[in-house]
Amino acid sequence: VGDEKQTGKKQLMSPISHKSANMFAKIQNDYASKLNVTIGGEFKVAFQSALRQQREFWNSQQNYNYANKGLVHPRANRS
Numbered sequence: 001v002g003d004e005k006q007t008g009k010k011q012l013m014s015p016i017s018h019k020s021a022n023m024f025a026k027i028q029n030d031y032a033s034k035l036n037v038t039i040g041g042e043f044k045v046a047f048q049s050a051l052r053q054q055r056e057f058w059n060s061q062q063n064y065n066y067a068n069k070g071l072v073h074p075r076a077n078r079s
Contacts, residue, residue: 013021032039 028039038044
């Protein structure tokens, strides 16, 4: 079933669009290999940075709650 969907989408793409997409992918690959980088690498680095920042934030919040109030969930005092 998944193959039929992909095939249907490919059939809707015009020959010029298909050729353009292939050329764009080749250009990206050429730049990536010349610059010795991975395509999409900037997204991976950004995600890892955001994940690290989130962990640091939650760890600091847990340490703060433990030191000041005991082990309390941040939303425990909601009204």
